[in-house]
Amino acid sequence: MKPSANVEGEQTAVHFDAVTKRFDDVVALNAVTLGVGRSEFVTLLGPSGCGKTTLLKLAAGFLGPDGGSISIEGKRMNDIPTYQRGIGMMFQNYALFPHMSVAENVAYGLKTRRVPRVERDKRVADALALVKLKGMENRKPRQLSGGQQQRVALARALVINPTVLLLDEPFSALDKSLRTSMQVELREIQRKLGLTTIFVTHDQGEALSMSDRVAVMSEGRIRQLGRPVDVYRSPADPFVASFVGDNNRLRGQLVSMQAKQAIVALGDALVKVSGESLSGLEKSAAVDLFVRPEQFSVVAPEEPCAIKGSVVAQIYQGGHVDLQIECAGERLLVRSPGEQAVLRWPMGAPVGIGIQADRCSAFPAA
Amino acid sequence: MIPRSTYQRVLRLVGLLTVLVIIAFLVLPAAVVTIAAFNDKPILSFPPQTWSWRWFGRALAYEDFRQGFFNGLIVTAWSSTIALCVGGMFAFVIDRYKFPLKSAIEGILISPLVIPHFTVGLGFLILAAQVGLSRGFAVVVICHVILVLPFVLRSVYVSLRNLDQSYEYAAASLGAGPLRVLTTVTLPLLLPGLVSGWLFAAILSFNEFTASLFVTSQRTQTLPVAMYNYVREFADPSMAALSVMYIVGTAALIAFANAFLGLGKVLNIEQSH
Ligand SMILES: Nc1ncnc2c1ncn2[C@@H]1O[C@H](COP(=O)(O)OP(=O)(O)OP(=O)(O)O)[C@@H](O)[C@H]1O
Numbered sequence A: 001m002k003p004s005a006n007v008e009g010e011q012t013a014v015h016f017d018a019v020t021k022r023f024d025d026v027v028a029l030n031a032v033t034l035g036v037g038r039s040e041f042v043t044l045l046g047p048s049g050c051g052k053t054t055l056l057k058l059a060a061g062f063l064g065p066d067g068g069s070i071s072i073e074g075k076r077m078n079d080i081p082t083y084q085r086g087i088g089m090m091f092q093n094y095a096l097f098p099h100m101s102v103a104e105n106v107a108y109g110l111k112t113r114r115v116p117r118v119e120r121d122k123r124v125a126d127a128l129a130l131v132k133l134k135g136m137e138n139r140k141p142r143q144l145s146g147g148q149q150q151r152v153a154l155a156r157a158l159v160i161n162p163t164v165l166l167l168d169e170p171f172s173a174l175d176k177s178l179r180t181s182m183q184v185e186l187r188e189i190q191r192k193l194g195l196t197t198i199f200v201t202h203d204q205g206e207a208l209s210m211s212d213r214v215a216v217m218s219e220g221r222i223r224q225l226g227r228p229v230d231v232y233r234s235p236a237d238p239f240v241a242s243f244v245g246d247n248n249r250l251r252g253q254l255v256s257m258q259a260k261q262a263i264v265a266l267g268d269a270l271v272k273v274s275g276e277s278l279s280g281l282e283k284s285a286a287v288d289l290f291v292r293p294e295q296f297s298v299v300a301p302e303e304p305c306a307i308k309g310s311v312v313a314q315i316y317q318g319g320h321v322d323l324q325i326e327c328a329g330e331r332l333l334v335r336s337p338g339e340q341a342v343l344r345w346p347m348g349a350p351v352g353i354g355i356q357a358d359r360c361s362a363f364p365a366a
Numbered sequence B: 001m002i003p004r005s006t007y008q009r010v011l012r013l014v015g016l017l018t019v020l021v022i023i024a025f026l027v028l029p030a031a032v033v034t035i036a037a038f039n040d041k042p043i044l045s046f047p048p049q050t051w052s053w054r055w056f057g058r059a060l061a062y063e064d065f066r067q068g069f070f071n072g073l074i075v076t077a078w079s080s081t082i083a084l085c086v087g088g089m090f091a092f093v094i095d096r097y098k099f100p101l102k103s104a105i106e107g108i109l110i111s112p113l114v115i116p117h118f119t120v121g122l123g124f125l126i127l128a129a130q131v132g133l134s135r136g137f138a139v140v141v142i143c144h145v146i147l148v149l150p151f152v153l154r155s156v157y158v159s160l161r162n163l164d165q166s167y168e169y170a171a172a173s174l175g176a177g178p179l180r181v182l183t184t185v186t187l188p189l190l191l192p193g194l195v196s197g198w199l200f201a202a203i204l205s206f207n208e209f210t211a212s213l214f215v216t217s218q219r220t221q222t223l224p225v226a227m228y229n230y231v232r233e234f235a236d237p238s239m240a241a242l243s244v245m246y247i248v249g250t251a252a253l254i255a256f257a258n259a260f261l262g263l264g265k266v267l268n269i270e271q272s273h
């Protein structure tokens, strides 16, 4: 287990304590508290404008907080300028110095630290080897491909042995296959160096696949902080449920409620969900049930099922088939493993949908 | 109905003719002057009957022109350099800091200024007399600084606006203090804007006539003033010869700038990154 948010003292490398940031009348961050453990990889995930970049800039010291405090390795950072924080930062547009060669870019942070020539050359060479860019030392950034520029930016941030690595959507400009390989590579390097990392993305797939923990943000707040599997399986609120991963929202009715478990009726089916998020609701109150596409199963319409509908779209994805099924005016996304669904449930076919009854989450109806 | 292709051909022909006429108009004065410069007779007539190079010799040898040229270089070098430093710092402050009346000042400086040159010249004449300042180079230089400052400021300001701040952030994150960021990242990236601002100021200053007429003396007169004084007394083609040399000199300068810095960069056409 990785250190969690409430671990205090030595384990916490970066700590945001009730950090607030305003731009004129926009509240970009609203009392955000977040602890990042040493060597931990934490991702800030959220829609555009939710304050991810702002939080990262506060950690870097490009901005100062209006309230709260930020500490790195137990030291309060509020009044420490960026250049004394010892952070490594990677920017969305890479921000490689266009007037310097690859080697000069990587050496920049060592020169400011007055690392002697011989050691500097060695560390630059090591860093470039780490990101597999040997032999490119003398090129200018504009003579490199996007992926190569990315690696230079990473080498430049890593070579100074930063206390924390901050990355702001570093892969958003890369095509999908390159992005995937860079994700794997970054994670390997991060593990190898044991580097505390805060990673910003609005791509939930990227967040789930890379992180030790994910902080899901919206409107300047952290809505949920947890391991990817927790965030995916038990979202803390309707926002997280619909933002992280594909999800279907269905209106159901509360049937019964016991301490930890609630039963929700959906058509003919009864669905077991965790009762915590529904506490205080009356019996037969309306609830919003969130069902992942893979928790549905498609059956023949005459079999017992939760919902009836008809197939309106088939999206063949190779390993699985996504079906869009229209039920009472709403479209549901249903994921069917393998390829049989393509032939078995053709367009327009009437179908029944069953629910795998214990993995859904429910919240009081909005 | 005219077939489309004929219609297009006519349109293209008209367009081509228009462009040619415009170019002819632009080139006409320079062409006339160039031809007149080779007139053997001591009059500015057109077209010349007999031909000669001799007015070039006379223009080069004429003491007031030589003096004016070197005075001009001195004034231009000082004024555009001072304007670059002052304007650059000012542009920096406007771009980076918040202060009261910022947007008003920004608006005034970025809009084309309309203080007539003779007003500036006259103002300086009065001031210099009031303070008892002799009409030396200092007055001319200060006057020119004021005239070219808005242009330099605008040029630097635009470059600063276009400069992506993430470069400076990146440098700071790598441990560079403010001064180091300025000298190793900001200034090198602004260089094209600074050079173009300086060059623009230099061309303006070297050509400036109206205000210079007020603030120069016999000793400090710049080339345009010397030329004006010459035309008042003589009407021979040495003026035309001087113009030709001027055109060739400017072309050489631009070719030089192009070869060593890239014209696109100097004129700030291309983005620096
Ligand atoms: N310099 C600024 N001046 C004014 N408002 C700002 C500034 N920077 C950010 N904001 C506002 O603060 C909020 C959060 O912005 P931020 O850049 O942190 O979002 P983000 O989560 O990084 O979004 P994106 O995914 O689009 O990058 C937004 O509403 C934004 O408009």
Ligand SMILES: [Mg+2]
Binding pocket: A052, A053, A054, A168
């Ligand atoms: Mg952002």
